[in-house]
Amino acid sequence: MIGAVVLVLGFVLFQALTSARVFFRNVDEAVAERAELGDQTFRMQGVVVSEPAEDNRGAITFAIAFNDVEAEIVHVGEEPSDLFELGMPVVVEGHWQGDLFTSQQILVKHSESYVADNEERPGVGENGVDGEPASDPGVG
Numbered sequence: 001m002i003g004a005v006v007l008v009l010g011f012v013l014f015q016a017l018t019s020a021r022v023f024f025r026n027v028d029e030a031v032a033e034r035a036e037l038g039d040q041t042f043r044m045q046g047v048v049v050s051e052p053a054e055d056n057r058g059a060i061t062f063a064i065a066f067n068d069v070e071a072e073i074v075h076v077g078e079e080p081s082d083l084f085e086l087g088m089p090v091v092v093e094g095h096w097q098g099d100l101f102t103s104q105q106i107l108v109k110h111s112e113s114y115v116a117d118n119e120e121r122p123g124v125g126e127n128g129v130d131g132e133p134a135s136d137p138g139v140g
Helices: 002-019 027-032
Strands: 023-026 042-048 060-066 069-075 089-097 100-108
Touching (some): 027 069, 069 089
Parallel strands (some): 023 042
Antiparallel strands (some): 042 089
């Protein structure tokens, strides 16, 4: 009886760990491993190198690059934030469909100088929010 419970718990843990795993690749690695990755979902990092444009289906198309290798992206998920623009480092999550990478999620690195750029906002000043010392800009 105990052996069966341990076996079931082991199987559930194995399934949870393997199905929740999302690979992370730089553009150059993802392009080089395109055939091996197939239609597996993974995250790809790069810098936006072409102006994002909306196509007639409402998808956003753009290119990202890393180490002088580019990948064409078709984003069909939720529209990215206003911070998404040319030259911005991004991480896209999705999979290859032929030579195109179909993305369902775009993660955009935010600026580290929010407080300094918005000192006129009530409650924000040199000392941070509401007079408290400013936190490390690399956190959060």
